[in-house]
Amino acid sequence: xxxxxxxxxxxxxxxxxxxxxxxxxxxxxxxxxxxxxxxxxxxxxxxxxxxxxxxxxxxxxxxxxxxxxxxxxxxxxxxxxxxxxxxxxxxxxxxxxxxxxxxxxxxxxxxxxxxxxxxxxxxxxxxxxxxxxxxxxxxxxxxxxxxxxxxxxxxxxxxxxxxxxxxxxxxxxxxxxxxxxxxxxxxxxxxxxxxxx
Amino acid sequence: xxxxxxxxxxxxxxxxxxxxxxxxxxxxxxxxxxxxxxxxxxxxxxxxxxxxxxxxxxxxxxxxxxxxxxxxxxxxxxxxxxxxxxxxxxxxxxxxxxxxxxxxxxxxxxxxxxxxxxxxxxxxxxxxxxxxxxxxxxxxxxxxxxxxxxxxxxxxxxxxxxxxxxxxxxxxxxxxxxxxxxxxxxxxxxxxxxxxx
Numbered sequence: 347x348x349x350x351x352x353x354x355x356x357x358x359x360x361x362x363x364x365x366x367x368x369x370x371x372x373x374x375x376x377x378x379x380x381x382x383x384x385x386x387x388x389x390x391x392x393x394x395x396x397x398x399x400x401x402x403x404x405x406x407x408x409x410x411x412x413x414x415x416x417x418x419x420x421x422x423x424x425x426x427x428x429x430x431x432x433x434x435x436x437x438x439x440x441x442x443x444x445x446x447x448x449x450x451x452x453x454x455x456x457x458x459x460x461x462x463x464x465x466x467x468x469x470x471x472x473x474x475x476x477x478x479x480x481x482x483x484x485x486x487x488x489x490x491x492x493x494x495x496x497x498x499x500x501x502x503x504x505x506x507x508x509x510x511x512x513x514x515x516x517x518x519x520x521x522x523x524x525x526x527x528x529x530x531x532x533x534x535x536x537x538x539x540x541x542x543x
Numbered sequence: 544x545x546x547x548x549x550x551x552x553x554x555x556x557x558x559x560x561x562x563x564x565x566x567x568x569x570x571x572x573x574x575x576x577x578x579x580x581x582x583x584x585x586x587x588x589x590x591x592x593x594x595x596x597x598x599x600x601x602x603x604x605x606x607x608x609x610x611x612x613x614x615x616x617x618x619x620x621x622x623x624x625x626x627x628x629x630x631x632x633x634x635x636x637x638x639x640x641x642x643x644x645x646x647x648x649x650x651x652x653x654x655x656x657x658x659x660x661x662x663x664x665x666x667x668x669x670x671x672x673x674x675x676x677x678x679x680x681x682x683x684x685x686x687x688x689x690x691x692x693x694x695x696x697x698x699x700x701x702x703x704x705x706x707x708x709x710x711x712x713x714x715x716x717x718x719x720x721x722x723x724x725x726x727x728x729x730x731x732x733x734x735x736x737x738x739x740x
Contacts, residue, residue: 417671
């Protein structure tokens, strides 16, 4: 299977990925962010852990040859290709409160957290069990005092990142809903899966 | 109540903190780290979130006047005093795998994750539900490329950090078990609670 699937702007998709399969996530138009969370499909209490990943990879920025690790200290995926190179685990998925507290937005706003939850709910995953997401193509800058700023992504049309699954997974991806993380525009994300069996 | 309680080296303690109470955490000998996790005592699915805290506080380093936020975007505690000033959420609590993978240690080793779990289990909190901890007095250095290194804490004997509770909480604190985070020694941590009612 190598069918390319589009995640429409401000939405998300969840799907299974078998051990050994390769997932490619593409920024088709440039300057878009995708939040990704991972769960062990055999036991969804095991999930991607920002803290364990930073521990074992000894880096805030995570790219080619790094692994994403679980809360039980198991490797979940290996990053085997990354044409942009700026991804991290620092900030939480945008939520309605992100827009209320940080952007003074009134009323409904789509968010990555809502899109993760809506797509993961059919897999039996609760809202409160959604972990810190891996922020693909997100351009989070920090200085040596730790001050954080979010700049438009440096990704250009066609930039991609490839993950090889180290265990059977449930994956959820979003096309980010936040104005600030994608330079004021809303764009889709694409992905495809290459299966080994 | 202002009884000072000692957390013995390589151990932990969990306790309740009421809204408005002030918790003071002390490094009595200097160069020791304490991992702290927080849960809403009325609903332990709500817990401290590294991602939400970095979002709303816009900083990797968290100190006086910063809040620690929950996964539901609520304020859990405010830091009202911090005489050392180096605390973060980057690395996960040390676990047996930390010592196996990173230090090539064979056999049993005490760890913050074990001590968090042992002390939180009586409150009905599962191993997999322990979030990234707030690393008090931990000296995690990072460069602009994101490379992480753990240096001995800069805390000296008597350094302290004070938290005012914004909701009723279950708190768990450790006296860190890892050689590398406390300069090769194992030391206690102290705390006391000032109640408003």
